Amino acid sequence: MASFFFFFIIIFLSFFHSALLLLNPADHETGGLAVQADDINIVQTRGVLWNNKCDFSVGKWVYDQSYPLYDSTCPYLSTAVTCQKNGRPDSDYEKWKWKPYGCSVPRFDALRFLAKVRRKRIMLVGDSIMRNQWESLVCLVQGVIPTARKRVTYNGPSMAFHAMDFETSIEFFWAPLLVELKRGGPGNKRILHLDLIEENARYWRGADILVFDSAHWWTHSDQTSSWDYYMEGNSLIRNMNPMVAYQKGLSTWAKWVDLNLDPRKTRVIFRSMSPRHNRQNGWKCYNQKQPLPFFSHQHVPGPLIVLQGVLKRMSFPVYLQDITTMTAFRRDGHPSIYRKLITQEEKQKLEGVSSDCSHWCLPGVPDSWNEMLSALL
Template sequence: MEHQAIDELPSGKICPQKPPKNFVLLVSVLLLLTIVQLYHPSIFRSLFLSKTIDSNPQVPSTSSSSSSDHSNVQEDDLPSITSNLKCDIFTGEWVPNPEAPYYTNTTCWAIHEHQNCMKYGRPDAEFMKWKWKPDDCELPVFNPAQFLELVRGKSMAFVGDSVGRNQMQSLICLLSRVEYPIVVSSTEDQRFIRWKYTSYKFTLAAFWTPYLIKSKQVTYTEGPTKNGLFELYLDEFDEAWTTQIDEFDYIILSAGHWFFRSMVYYENQTISGCNYCLIDNVTDIGKQYAYRKAFRTAFKAINSLENFKGITYIRTFAPSHFENGMWNEGGNCLRTKPYRSNETRLEGLDLELYKIQIEEYRKGEREGRKKGLKYRLLDTTQAMLLRPDGHPSRYGHWPNENVTLYNDCVHWCLPGPIDTWSDFLLEMLKMEGMRSAEEKKLRITNDTTLN
């Protein structure tokens, strides 16, 4: 838009007396700020939030508290959106970060006992002193005040298993430098808990659903585990969460390691197969089949909701790092530093599960787009593949305790590498406005072309 100069009035009009120079200067500054806010709102917001951080004595400032504000414009069903046009924030390396950690196991009460590695005697601390460095740009370290400003008045739900809960507890610990939440749950069931950040009117919730779909643990007279066998209803919604997420602005959806258990599959209320059930006349069709169907049904549930208008983030599979045996065969994870990206690669079953997630995500996203719903891919797989040093191992309990997962190479120590998931999430939230604008522009272009 071109703006007419103040003293260029139409012919025949009386030109008013010129205002003082200070007034002209003030008007010019205000006009400039208005233009910046209209055309670059994220820059304007970043300036404000940076000031918020600097003026808050509870929050240590870092050199990476802000990022450049550009969007990674891609086709709709490509997942990445970052602050750099040529950068994929999910591809990179772990680099030393001597400033970490940003909380400790003594300053944050939200750490689950089984992930409290320092409490249970882990002798090394270097696993906490790394940050993720994308190949072609910088990923800012999590800024708690900036995050809380962006989600002010909104709500976020973590939907999934204990690794999803692990992520939520990490986020609570990172936010604790600004504010702790209060419990506002209507139930005492810790699997379905809600928190409130009262100063920001921000609600955080966890919905326990290890398979994302309807399931139950049962006792069989045959099979390898008998009382440890799970029935999965692959085409039925888990109403424990699907009936409660209409009100949420953001959903973080994830699932993975529970699919390694012995399971019996039901479709149309009839047994259709199993995974390592060893039951006569029931065909073992593998865990991949159920994994695909579970995500497909979960996306169908979200897309069928009448009132849900939020954004669904799919957090991708985080590989475990058992060596010298499986979890129940004495396997352990004793490494003390990250891999470099050229030292390992995703392969085998982990790769299959990851590809299934991506494929079903794209199908679900396309269907959701027809209803105006938004899906985003929070792709943590590559970063976590490189962190065999970040698990509790035997430091999630006292040595003489009788626990099911004695060497835990599935969950993540807190503080630890899982804190980087909040770095990813905040960067995606910061770019959401620009991503949405690009998608709207693309839809308008497509509609015009079709017409």
């Protein structure tokens, strides 16, 4: 009787293991799209898979004197984010490290990261906040590469940093809406095609790691909108709820990923929106020198809710890198008036000086996003 019971247990465990592989065969075949060591909270399609070991999106900012990991003399930084070079008098914003509750994000190690992505193409796709993150990632790795063994190339809407000895490229592709924005029709108007994406997506083919973002341009008001009409099929639409349009555009992206990418060959990550701290929504970023200590109430932005819904309906395993809450604390990390080198007179008057409360000083907040990205890989 005992031997029969033991045999039954063996058969049951074998069946259970096989069932798990059928649920996600790619994890078995590739060594896993799952995360190593410090497991990260992920949204995985065909239902939500939460890893209880560590939720990277929930935690606090801790002051760390050993940061930053590079300085604003990095040659790949655009002028608008080099806040120290532009005269920002304080620098504590460079020294905060994100500490999730219950675990830690490993400190970025450039050589280890490059070893993990050897012979791979990493492409960051999205808007100027994603360009912000691309510059951060390039500056994090470039210091360990000899000058003659690194270069940047340009190809239409994309740019690529090449680490030649590692046969690796870290690329940025400009597609703030993901779907296609074209001119056409009567009056050569700007038309946002909610169901067309191939003109952008053809550049993404062949990448080993794809990181996407798209939210800011979808929430622009009528005065700052980048299009005159929406188009879906043959229908030209003047007005649409922005979140409905966003859902339609993201669904077009999701369909392309499901139909064109193989999870055994390509990893896909979608980074959630980076909050603004501007006056219109009751925040401000000028002269802020500390992260917010807490929130009086927790607000989940509409674009994040839409994004979560789209990802859950996909068949391709897309990882949601949720940086929205952690970044909302950091009203101190924006360029503010230090998006350019301003005169002493301008500093005193602050009249006519535009303040940037959307992008991020570098070194700064996006470095933490990239430490999370490195842990994911």
